[in-house]
Amino acid sequence: MNRSNYPALLGFRTYTDLVSEASRTYLSFFWWLAEPAFQLAIYYLVFGVLLGIRTENFLAFLLTGIIAWQLFNRLIMNASASITRGVGIYSKVPINKLFFPTVALLSDLIKHLVVLLVLLGFLLITGYSLGVALLALPLVVLTEVVLAAAIGYWAALLVPFVPDLTIVIATILMGLMFASGIFYDVSNLSPEIQSVFYLNPMAVLIREHRSVLLENQFPEWQALGVIALVSAVLIFVAVRFERRFSQHYIRLVVS
Amino acid sequence: MSDVLLSFTDVSVSFKARFRFGASEKLVLKDVNFSVERGQSIGVLGGNGAGKSTLLALAAGILGPNTGTVRNHNAEVALLSLNLGFDAILSGRINATMSGLLHGLKKAEVARVLEEIKEYSGLGESFEQPLYTYSAGMRARLGFAISQYVSPDVLLIDEVLGVGDQEFRDKSSRSLRERIRREDQAVILVSHNAITLVDLCNRFLFVNEQTVREVSAEELKALQDLASVRRKEAAEAVQEG
DSSP states (O other): OOGGGHHHHHHHHHHHHHHHHHHTSSSTTHHHHHHHHHHHHHHIIIIIIISOOOOTTHHHHHHHHHHHHHHHHHHHHHHHHHHHHTHHHHTTSOOOTTHHHHHHHHHHHHHHHHHHHHHHHHHHHTTOOOOGGGGGHHHHHHHHHHHHHHHHHHHHHHTTTOTTHHHHHHHHHHHHHHTTTSSSOGGGSOHHHHHHHTTSHHHHHHHHHHHHHHSOOOOOHHHHHHHHHHHHHHHHHHHHHHHHHGGGHHHHHHO | OOOEEEEEEEEEEEEOOTTOTTOOOEEEEEEEEEEEETTOEEEEEEOTTSSHHHHHHHHHTSSOOSEEEEEEOSOOEEEOOTTTTOOTTSBHHHHHHHHHHHTTOOHHHHHHHHHHHHHHHTOGGGGGSBGGGSOHHHHHHHHHHHHTTOOOSEEEEESOOSOSSHHHHHHHHHHHHHHHTOSSSEEEEEESOHHHHHHHOSEEEEEETTEEEEEOHHHHHHHHHHHHHHHHHHHHHHHHO
């Protein structure tokens, strides 16, 4: 595949992915917003009403956490299946296998940006005064995307070799969801537990989303920097891995 | 000056069943040596499972050999594929664009030839409809129309001479014949049919029992006869058994 074709191909494939997905359901694009809204309703009912967890402004607190988590969850789940699904293409064209998770990342990111806009609208309506710290939001989101890309690329590259990983990844994500402080405020936990807790990069990123959106505070740059740096290294090694094993994937299909 | 586009040197390929520990490797091709030069059209004959498609996958760069090397001398290589990247829920137009891009056409090139593709495929207004409304023949016509505009240095064809109904079949095999005879590129054409190959190509390879050897047109025809006698015998043996 000619290298110069990739930008056009990435853009067009992302576009057709979004259109294709929307065409498969009656409510099409409406689902982008309905899905997080339904999740919010369920979590609010379970954690807010039944279990009575109450932090200040629980609804906004919960919504911010859910939306930040959903991006991560989606990116990784969709990326991890992407190369396996791309067999119809990579068995006919010598294409960089990371093309497939990249398309998955881009289309999920676009959906996410729409959801973020609605979240901002919701916060404004419910009386949050969004301040200058909002300027840091793109960087917080970008750090999350880079983190999800690092994990998603590796998941995508390894799943064709070991299909069982799909189940392992889903289980780990489920565990991480409960350990990322979506439904509760981590700062209420004891300091020792907190220090362990924030080894989970998603717990850090959800905290930073809330600082920027709900508290008008700039994020802890150092924490973001460490996450971005480690992720960048992982992505770099994934690119090398792809180059080394690119012509091997077809063997997994043929045999 | 010879214009070498691809060269195979001592290429061997074997496959292993996935995750069956201790599974034996199955040898598909052994010590393959040949090169492809501009202006050549190479016909490849062989039975089912002889390794013809593996040979094309190697040439396309989709598959890497276990040992030996397949060298690409900066040539653009494309495997013709009639439904590359197709998504049934999207329109013929969108699918044609996607397929063109995947076949290596630039975005501007695709945009330029879209109307011609519509015309050539004879799909008319169906071109704007989703692919799931198409018959198999219509899909093949769309796929073939796109492939008309794919012009790499090395074109790889795996038995797609003539698709669709009789009228389109004539039209498509006529255009394919013209393309195979072009001097400014090289073609590797895989087929079960020696007569077609002899008619279209100027070099011939015979793939059998993991080996690839170069043969003359006469040899190729003789080999086909031998193969069909064997197939007949095998079929009779099955019936008797």
